[in-house]
Amino acid sequence: MPDPTAADRPLLVLIAGPYLSGTDGDPARIAANRERLEAAALPIYQRGHLPMLGEWLALPIIHAAGGREHGDAVFHAYQYPVAERLLTRCDAVLRLPGASRGADRDVARAQALGLPVYHHIDELPVREAAEEAAG
Secondary structure, three states, X not given: OOOOOOOXXXXXXXXXXXXXXXXXXXXXXXXXXXXXXXXXXXXXXXXOXXXXXXHHHHHHHHHXXXXXXXXXXXXXXXXXXXXXXXXXXXXXXXXXXXXXXHXXXXXHHHHHOOOOEEOOHHHOOOOHHHHHHHO
């Protein structure tokens, strides 16, 4: 199996942090949390890796299954199982600050899988190809 930390191979990095946490279900606050998660995507990409949010995969599945609001029964039936499946394909996790049971679950699952967990974008290795493209 190829070394997922090899400098010539991009890492698939799950961005984990507060999504519903601390929002009391307020759509504007949920959107603000999502924007904060998505703000990490470009810097991860610029380091030569591929960013991923669990919500990017889970929300279309939740909507197709009949979910109508964040935090409803359908949301909870799919959100965490999608994240768990996704983690089996990821190479690393970036855990952003803030209280979040879901993000803490992602970190625990990543650690159980032996994946590195980073707490700041600058901790992610820079791929040689990313340096050459930027230079």
